Amino acid sequence: MKTALITGASRGIGRAVARELAHQGWAVGINYLNRTDKARELVEELTAAGCHAAMFQADVADSAAVAEMVRKLGETFSPVELVVNNAGVSGQGLFQDTTDEMWDRYLAVNLSGARNTVKAALPHMISEKRGCIVNISSIWGQRGASCEVAYSCTKAGIIALTRSLAMELAPSGIRVNCVAPGVINTDMVQVLGQETVEELIRETPLGRLGTPEDIAYAVAFFASERAGFITGQVLTADGGFIV
Numbered sequence: 001m002k003t004a005l006i007t008g009a010s011r012g013i014g015r016a017v018a019r020e021l022a023h024q025g026w027a028v029g030i031n032y033l034n035r036t037d038k039a040r041e042l043v044e045e046l047t048a049a050g051c052h053a054a055m056f057q058a059d060v061a062d063s064a065a066v067a068e069m070v071r072k073l074g075e076t077f078s079p080v081e082l083v084v085n086n087a088g089v090s091g092q093g094l095f096q097d098t099t100d101e102m103w104d105r106y107l108a109v110n111l112s113g114a115r116n117t118v119k120a121a122l123p124h125m126i127s128e129k130r131g132c133i134v135n136i137s138s139i140w141g142q143r144g145a146s147c148e149v150a151y152s153c154t155k156a157g158i159i160a161l162t163r164s165l166a167m168e169l170a171p172s173g174i175r176v177n178c179v180a181p182g183v184i185n186t187d188m189v190q191v192l193g194q195e196t197v198e199e200l201i202r203e204t205p206l207g208r209l210g211t212p213e214d215i216a217y218a219v220a221f222f223a224s225e226r227a228g229f230i231t232g233q234v235l236t237a238d239g240g241f242i243v
């Protein structure tokens with residue numbers, strides 16, 4: 001049984017990724033920050049379906065907490081072979097109104113969070129010469145976004161992290177790839193309000209919001225043996241938004 005850690009898996013995209021991987025036979029570690037209820041609900045759902053799942057509360061920005069989570073997940077199932085860096089925070093506002101605290105928090109969760117999980121999982125992957133990392137960026141890390149400067153910087157950083165790590169870890173047999181979602185129907189998008197959501201749908205050539213499952217399938221592909229010769233890539237899944 002192979003073990004995957006999915007950060008931010010209590011809700012939204014991470015939840016769909018955990019569900020998809022669990023049904024493909026991975027033992028899944030469901031990381032979350034606040035929503036114990038949602039994480040528990042998912043563990044119960046997956047366990048009832050005959051899958052292996054366990055939940056771990058940890059702030060991905062806290063490297064010690066992440067290291068402890070990776071250790072415990074390894075003990076619960078087996079050492080982590082797949083990391084999906086999905087946990088993220090976003091928010092809208094002018095660049096001038098972004099406080100030092102907000103700037104630091106976006107970077108700490110969205111970018112350092114990914115660094116923390118990879119750092120914790122790497123020793124085992126390197127010693128086994130096997131492993132896979134899938135990072136979740138955003139189209140706003142590929143293209144600029146007004147009023148989301150801090151968020152866009154973190155998501156562009158995730159792409160640089162993906163490509164650089166892919167180069168560094170290839171000799172160790174570890175693949176690193178990235179999915180860049182467009183506008184996906186989760187809490188993160190619903191907070192924008194109905195009018196903005198409808199505008200975003202109009203801007204999406206395929207004429208709909210993406211579903212969390214649309215992203216989960218892309219992540220599962222990168223995680224699979226079928227992507228065995230693919231590393232350092234960014235797959236945009238956005239209904240044509242930034243073509």
Ligand code: NAP
Binds near residue numbers: 008013188
């Ligand atoms: P979401 O619905 O807001 O869910 C966020 C998830 O991340 C929750 O499970 C949350 O846990 C967890 N989380 C937040 N901060 C955390 C922290 N510090 N430590 C651990 N877990 C934390 O978001 P989403 O839309 O699914 O987005 C998931 C990822 O996709 C993010 O990286 C986001 O930037 C990216 N993305 C989303 C979209 C979109 O349109 N939705 C587009 C492009 C990229 P709790 O439930 O415990 O709070």
